[in-house]
Amino acid sequence: MAHTHSSRRSTMWARNVVSVLAFFALALALPSQNCEHKVKETIVPPRGWTIFGSAPPDHLIKLRIGLPQSNFDLLEEHLYAISDPYHDRYGAHLTTKEIHELVAPHPDSVGAVENWLASHGIADNDITRSSAGDWLTVTLPVNLVEKMLDTKYHIWHKNGEYIVRTTSYSLPKNVHDHVELVQPTTMFGTFKKLKSTIHSVSPITSQAESQKSQPFFDSTTGLTVDASCNTTITITCLQQIYNAVGYTPSANVGNSIGIAAYLEDFANRADLQTFFEDQVPAAAAANATFQFISVKDGLDSQDPDQAGAESALDTQFAFGLTFPVASTFFSTGGRPPFIPSVGTPTDTNEPYTDWLDFVLSHPNPPLSISTSYGDEEQTVPESFAKRACSEFAQLGARGVSLMFSSGDGGVGDGDPDPETTECITNDGLNRTQFIPGFPASCPFVTAVGGTILFPEQGVDFSGGGFSNYFERPSYQDAAVQAFLDKLAPGTYSGLFNPNGRAFPDVSAQSDFFRIFIAGQPFHIGGTSASSPAFAGFVALLNDARLRKGLPSLGFLNPLFYSKAAAGFNDITVGNNPGCGTPGFNATEGWDAVTGLGT
Template sequence: MWANSLLSLLPLAVFAFARDRDHKVKEQLVAPPRGWTLHGPAPLDHLVKLRIALPQSNFPALEDHLYQISDPSHERYGQHLSNEQIEELVAPCPESVDAVNEWLASHGIEGDDVGRSPAGDWLTIKIPVSLAEEMLDTKYHVWKHIGGEYLVRTTSYSLPKTVFDHVELIQPTTIFGTFRKLKSTIHSISKTPTEDTSQNAAPVASATGVTVDASCNSTITITCLKQLYNAVDFTPSADNTIAVTGYLEQFANRADLQTFFEDQVPAAAAVHSTYTLISVNGGTDPQNGSLAGVEANLDTQFAFGLTFPAASTFYSTAGSPPFIPDIGTPTDSNEPYTEWLDFVLSQKTPSVISTSYGDDEQTVPLNFAQRVCQGFAQLGAKGVSLTFSSGDGGVGDGDPDPATQECITNDGTNSTRFIPGFPASCPFVTAVGGTVFIPEIAVPFSGGGFSNYFSRPSYQDAAVEGFLKGLPKGTYAGLFNPNGRGIPDVATQSDFFKVFIEGEAFSVGGTSASSPTFAGFVALLNDARFKKGLPALGFLNPLLYSRAVGGFNDITVGNNPGCGTEGFNATKGWDAVTGLGTPNFAKLLDLVS
């Protein structure tokens, strides 16, 4: 214990020991991330799964293609790229492949010891800490988080000069998130009331001009969403696809899905509709009721309930239990987004995929966030629409309680800043914020703000600049990056969702509900396009901010407090609480088909 206490007091510089003359520092943290303390040396036989990113040879060209095929005013709109075309654009140059192969071989790593992504731009090796320290001229330690989790990480690593320019990054090295790398954005959960006192109340008017059952002010169902967003008269077909992702041992339950269908989608219940499981990296599909995940059940029930009879997929991506320093088992693993991306980029993919997980942007190293974001761009180029929850901390960090948010940067300056979420901050995904009640107002926990990593994309310029000009001069000066990518893009209802877990009905809230809801309506739009022989919508944002901007209900009431502030206000036009607003499906249908 004394040794551990002493280690925690030593300055970070102690670990920046003398480097091999042939090595150059590739990445180094200014200070240990806030909330982490040194626990002790990493066991030398502990296995780490290193992912090595080689520079993508021509990503700017892929980005150009993506924007052309996603811009409804461009002649190439909808002409999505094939897997082969995408892989050719992002494949590393032969010089990089050769240099890195030679480096690995010099350490006895070659052939089947190296896993390779479809384009060859990511390499994966599983080696003991002792070898990783030798290869990276570094020292791994066990770090403990204030929340009790442990990680095996280093604060600095180096590469031989011969491969320095041929490797973009290596992880896990300096990535310090909460150990649950993708924390669900579920905000609240409670058992539903045994009696709904609003059932006999008069219907309420929505922004779409249609009436909505009064009960929808306290309980959100499939019927509520279709009424609220003007899709009651649309009949979906089976010629459509949608998927949701599951991480961190979050498992969907088929019996609960059937109970949900019996309650809300009788036609699906009548044919015992269910999802197709796709296992990624060993992900499983246990059907023990006690293993049912709130997140996974919420996502599958509402995404698949909205789109029945579309073909539905649940991606189960294996996670890992926390590393326990007293047990020498190799349990440490990577950020699972990359495992999932490697898999889906090589497959035939559903046209819409929803993800309800995320983390504070600052806990993900910039270069790693950029590479993951580029992977999402590749999916967009294939014609896949990706929706992500915007988060449940308002303008603050992952803590949904504004009163306990610290909002302190982890760059060594300990400055107070708004904390955007990632991957919602990636400009190649559609970030979905939250609303509540009818008429709709912004839900206070709706994640929103501006990225500190990604600059504002051109498709947002007019909308976001209008919002910024409307802010009183000096509002939150220094607390956010006005030139960053704005979050969210759109919003939907995000509270009081009636979800079935182990056969019982619960009320669930969070932007975890918003992402699968919006994804469901995107899938319905694709359905209409497919019936006319049109391609899937693919990467949505250039369309949403241009031709489709008139297809949203503007939300002008509410705010998203955090970091000791009231956050941003919902206002006319785009805002950093609800984005462009909530969908009016009937209008969007006319605009996109």
């Protein structure tokens, strides 16, 4: 195997050299490009990243060029109309064709960018286009990209990771307004997993499971919940806490649920079967499993010793809650490690955009999708965050509900000790500030925070706060302003943006989830547990609607903040410390710990 792998690397290396030489020769044969450039974007490198050295000139970059979406404002109008339960168009989701027509770039932009690429020897068949034509992708050597963008790439280093990036790039003046962004350039975000710790690495013993007290009755909700749910969360616990006992969805109404995973994480099918045997006997009897979709070489080795805890948690609870609804697991290939001393491996694009490319072109994406990955908003360039957010809007317009974990750092780093706080801005001013997370801060997704125990209270790691990139959307104006009005004057002044999009929107249980890894039960927690759990209940709601011939819920937030607000359990206990502060408090109505509630 090692010899075969070496041969493949040699073949790929030879092809890359030929490709680089061809580009170089063609560039020499073309007229010199003396077009005056104008700066498109400049950033301060995020804290912790340092220059390791210059990028090798023949290092290949998969360059993605985002063209302005010509009528996104109209798409946004459509989205809010079809997501407003009081609008006569509620639920009238758009088709893929209709969305593509709204986001397709203007022909002038297409022509200007194609001419610019051609002037550098890039032929039309070298370019890959997104389904709407709003992204152009081409693989090029660093030396050519540096010339095109009038920039200099370096190898950047942080905690054993190496990436090839720049902190500023420019475009010819005649192209400048026809390009929204170019990546990978200034994108240093790593899109990491959002989970806290596995609370027990020892098998949960049957003896411990048998020590149960009498069920607990909550007079506020009128629900009866097993006392064991205060120490271990199971499918039964979630059904009891959220009033879904005895509800069995249909497999025949076109319903679906999906989990998106990254960074080489994959779900083990044998562990899912063990989980079903433990908690969903009907699914075990049916030998139920999920459809696996690999995006850009996403892994599915099924080696039990390599299976991810994140994917185990996501699939076991999301699919356990919704059996027999059609379930899909997306595994998107991650950025391979760049090792400066070993050849010049291709520096792939951020995996998140690869998944978005794929799902936006998918003819029938799952109607409820959960993602437990994200990053600090400030590590993601604002241009990239806003473009990705606009693509979430496209999915919402198609009738897809998107859930994202709100994060596990409270209002920032999750540490109330001011001596160890990491809540420092990346703008070069090194200001102390609460750190919102992305994509939770995007107004077109539903951010899910965390609760614990029963009766429920906000868990201390529940990510919450206010975006510095996105303005507060109108659908949450009243709820969020009521929360801000309750704060004492001057509370956390300068530490957050009171006019920003507020999150989380909702919350769910987020700790002591009983999952199986390599055949053994574990406890695990984080908002990475609450997001797939909430997505499961959204799928159950979709089932109820589809059975009646109604469309799926789609983009949830306008419904949640209006007509459906009364359907939530308001959480009024708890806080989310961080950045040397106690964080925000859970309170009556919306709050920045648990959102509207559970």
